[in-house]
Amino acid sequence: MKVKATDIAQMPSPADVIFDALREAIAKGDISEGQVLRQDHIARMFNISRIPVREALTRLEEQGLVSTQRYRGAVVTTLSIAEIREVFEFRALLEPEILRYSIERMSPEALEHAKEFAHAFATEPESSRWGDLNRRFHYSLYEPAGRPYYLQTISTALDRVDRYLRAQLVLTDGMARARREHQGILDACIAGDSEMAVRLTREHILGAADSLVAFLIRTRAQENSER
Numbered sequence: 001m002k003v004k005a006t007d008i009a010q011m012p013s014p015a016d017v018i019f020d021a022l023r024e025a026i027a028k029g030d031i032s033e034g035q036v037l038r039q040d041h042i043a044r045m046f047n048i049s050r051i052p053v054r055e056a057l058t059r060l061e062e063q064g065l066v067s068t069q070r071y072r073g074a075v076v077t078t079l080s081i082a083e084i085r086e087v088f089e090f091r092a093l094l095e096p097e098i099l100r101y102s103i104e105r106m107s108p109e110a111l112e113h114a115k116e117f118a119h120a121f122a123t124e125p126e127s128s129r130w131g132d133l134n135r136r137f138h139y140s141l142y143e144p145a146g147r148p149y150y151l152q153t154i155s156t157a158l159d160r161v162d163r164y165l166r167a168q169l170v171l172t173d174g175m176a177r178a179r180r181e182h183q184g185i186l187d188a189c190i191a192g193d194s195e196m197a198v199r200l201t202r203e204h205i206l207g208a209a210d211s212l213v214a215f216l217i218r219t220r221a222q223e224n225s226e227r
Contacts, residue, residue: 014052018042019059026065026076027131027162033078037066064160079160081213081220087161088209095142095154095205096198102145103194111190114140118186122179130175131166137182141189161212168212177207 012020022042025031037057043050057074060066066074079087117137124133135158142151158165168174181204188197 014046014048015055015059018046018048018052019056021046022056022060023063023065023159026060027159027166028128029163029166031076033076033163035076036072037074037076039073063156079164081216084161084164084216085209085213087157088205088212091154091157092202092205092209094150094157095138096201098142098145098147098150098154099189099201100194100198101147102142103189103192103197105144105146106141106189107144110140110144111186114186114189116140118182121182127170127175130169131162134165134169134178135162141185164212164216165208168208168215172211172215174208174211177211178204181207 022031022037031037039050039053039057042053046053057066061068061074065077067077069075114137117133117140121130121133121137124130139151142154169178181200185197185200185204188194188200
């Protein structure tokens with residue numbers, strides 16, 4: 001029998017598609033804090049039943065991106081300053097350590113890959129792509145470590161603060177600073193100087209946290225005064 005078969009087991013499920021789409025929209029700020037995610041509306045958008053929508057929303061809630069509120073349903077969460085600071089402090093503990101593992105295993109091909117993402121981030125004119133390229137640069141340095149659980153944990157932490165980090169890159173001097181700091185981290189990796197790379201990565205994350213928190217304090221204070 002001649003049939004062009006497709007490995008359906010390798011295809012994303014409807015819930016996966018909806019989850020990825022909603023997560024990306026939240027990260028980019030296309031879905032704002034406090035917005036209600038109505039199951040029937042999302043089901044109509046994707047031309048599907050509400051069952052995979054519920055599954056996707058449950059997964060988003062597990063990652064802290066939405067919360068279920070009485071009488072309202074699923075709502076995009078708003079993180080407090082303390083919660084945002086805590087996520088960055090957690091990243092500053094974990095990401096330097098995975099980089100330490102990674103440097104001993106970095107091949108010339110892996111370093112070349114990291115250089116490409118550093119260049120793409122530094123030269124990208126579209127601010128909507130900065131957040132994604134920033135993540136890809138860091139991942140390119142961490143992947144040689146061969147620690148998938150670490151990477152998944154880092155990914156979940158980044159998902160929680162991505163929308164705020166993107167705003168910080170666009171609305172402050174975060175982009176220029178990130179370019180310089182990325183290059184410093186990359187240079188240390190190329191030189192095989194793990195201690196320098198670890199220190200610069202920790203400073204990079206905590207510095208971004210300080211800048212972001214200062215930015216959010218100003219903007220939230222202004223929003224409150226205008227109400």
